Amino acid sequence: MKVKQRIPLKIKRMGINGEGIGFYKRTLVFVPGALKGEEVFCQITSLKSNFAQAKLLEINKKSKFRVQAPCAIYEACGGCQIMHLRYDKQLDFKEDLLRQALKKFAPAGYEDYEIRPTLGMEEPEYYRAKLQFQTRKFKGQVKAGLYAQNSHYLVQLKDCLVQDSETQRIVNRVAELLTFYKLPIYDERKIAGVRTVMVRRARKTGQVQLIFVTSRQLNFRDLVGDLTKEFPQIKTIAVNYQTSKSSEIYGEKTELLWGREAIEEGVLDYEFSLSPRAFYQLNPQQTQVLYSQALEALDVNETEHLIDAYCGVGTIGFAFARKVKSLRGMDIIPEAIEDARRNAKRMGFDNTHYEAGKAEVIIPRWYKEGYRADAMIVDPPRTGLDDKLLATILRYAPAKMVYVSCNVSTLARDLVQLSQVYDVVYIQSVDMFPHTARTEAVVKLLKKKK
Incomplete structure (x- = not known):
């Protein structure tokens, strides 16, 4: 096999990352997006010592359990891997x-x-009560979302199908306010500023908390004032300082900016x-x-x-x-x-x-x-x-x-x-x-x- 070679493949099973797995001339081939039982046409993207990775080009024989993922950014985001598999079969897969x-x-x-x-x-939607949204600035506008798999390309999340709707609404507003108040947004090359916004909502009480993760000290006063006036369910806003260039989301120091030290949850x-x-x-x-x-x-x-x-x-x-x-x-x-x-x-x-x-x-x-x-x-x-x-x-x-x-x-x-x-x-x-x-x-x- 060679990189860029196009091959037909029968998918025998699914791997631990939700990818389809088949054999081509006794070599394991991993194909993200393919389902067990499918016959596909794919292109080799990388070769390792004992397996290959490939990109799905065409499905010649479709699984009867394949569904249309109801998310517009499903393939770009990568936060979910098996939304194209019928839910009861997702449970079998697990x-x-x-x-x-x-x-x-x-x-x-x-x-x-x-x-x-x-x-x-x-109802397996809108279940995720906490998410760390990465922030980046594009043409003067702050966007919040997740990095695409194996990259530092930010995919903006504005209506995520697995994220709690209320927290999504709050983060969308946070991005607008970061833009409006021109707060510096972290850039890996030169700019120190806001890197991440964590939002969490307690399902039992509806209380919300936010953490701004930043690589330098910033004045959030006006933004916090607007945000808490608009969303009375926000009870805690904190700032965490992450000054290293590591992939760790949080640094060691966290300070309370506004509100209570904690929110109430129940189980x-x-x-x-x-x-x-x-x-x-x-x-x-x-x-x-x-x-x-x-x-x-x-x-x-x-x-x-x-x-x-x-x-x-x-x-x-x-x-x-x-x-x-x-x-x-x-x-x-x-x-x-x-x-x-x-x-x-x-x-x-x-x-x-x-x-x-x-x-x-x-x-x-x-x-x-x-x-x-x-x-x-x-x-x-x-x-x-x-x-x-x-x-x-x-x-x-x-x-x-x-x-x-x-x-x-x-x-x-x-x-x-x-x-x-x-x-x-x-x-x-x-x-x-x-x-x-x-x-x-x-x-x-x-x-x-x-």
């Missing part, structure tokens, strides 16, 4: 993602794992505060489903002690607080721990304890002090469990555990080690991100009997 990852990493006994059908949404039967930098799931509606599944999987009682690693502001742990004797959590972000403590106090919990720091440091100290955990819940970032934390879990091995994952590959990788000590009872996938190639999963683990 179950298959789990199976592919397990087959690749092959944790002990994976062929016999119970993988439950993916739990989806009745299941409890409410909690979210400060601007605090982590919370992007899809509040499906978070209800996710946390319900975690509750069901980790069957605890009032005599037991529970550790919530990667606890954040405490959200998932609070679902268990009334059911256990004690709940302890940790997180590396001090502001999140402060939120967790405040939230626990407000809810009247006297059996919770939170510390800022790394779990692999804190847990051994607790055990030296005489503490023993009966159960553990982990909800790590996409990178999965830290190696040192994984070693700590295997060393102390509570009798039962729930692993909440947002990345099937790192989950399967971590299960290689966890399955040495734990039986995987089942894996329940939950569609937190409709129209994307990502899924969340809840794994029920029980310590092996000797």
Whole structure:
């Protein structure tokens, strides 16, 4: 094969990024936009040692599950990858993602794992309650949106089909006000200014918070005045300073510009505060489903002690607080721990304890002090469990555990080690991100009997 060569291809399956995969003369070929079962004509765009990538040119035989993506910028944006696949088949694909990852990493006994059908949404649109919009200036006008895949080309988002409508309306107005007040907008070559606008809306209360991420100090006073007058639902506006040229969205320093330190959100039967930098799931509606599944999987009682690693502001742990004797959590972000403590106090919990720091440091100290955990819940970032934390879990091995994952590959990788000590009872996938190639999963683990 050569780059720019045009080839016919039968698509045998879909890959972890939602692309179609076929074989041409025994070489794997990845084709974004192609669906399983389709016969396509494509053009090779790059060649690697053991696979090729190609651009879809023509579909000769269409999948019966292909639909017209209802988004005008779907292909340009890249934020969603499988909107052209009928939604019920998206759920099947996400179950298959789990199976592919397990087959690749092959944790002990994976062929016999119970993988439950993916739990989806009745209305899989406008679900995303938080988004970091990048800002750039074009011909004097500020635009807000996302970078196209593998590029620094900004695709403007004005009516995103997966973004909460209210937050979209606010960001559209923010872009207009940034233009009107001529605030400097960051440019990678020479200009210091606003890089990103984060907006989040609490589904339960309707309260909104904003973070302006900037590479220099700016005067937002007039913009904030206009914005808060027009949108009374905005309760918090903060500024974060990111002066490095790295791809990290946030810098270390965050200051409150206007309003409250936090907004109020709720899930299941409890409410909690979210400060601007605090982590919370992007899809509040499906978070209800996710946390319900975690509750069901980790069957605890009032005599037991529970550790919530990667606890954040405490959200998932609070679902268990009334059911256990004690709940302890940790997180590396001090502001999140402060939120967790405040939230626990407000809810009247006297059996919770939170510390800022790394779990692999804190847990051994607790055990030296005489503490023993009966159960553990982990909800790590996409990178999965830290190696040192994984070693700590295997060393102390509570009798039962729930692993909440947002990345099937790192989950399967971590299960290689966890399955040495734990039986995987089942894996329940939950569609937190409709129209994307990502899924969340809840794994029920029980310590092996000797």
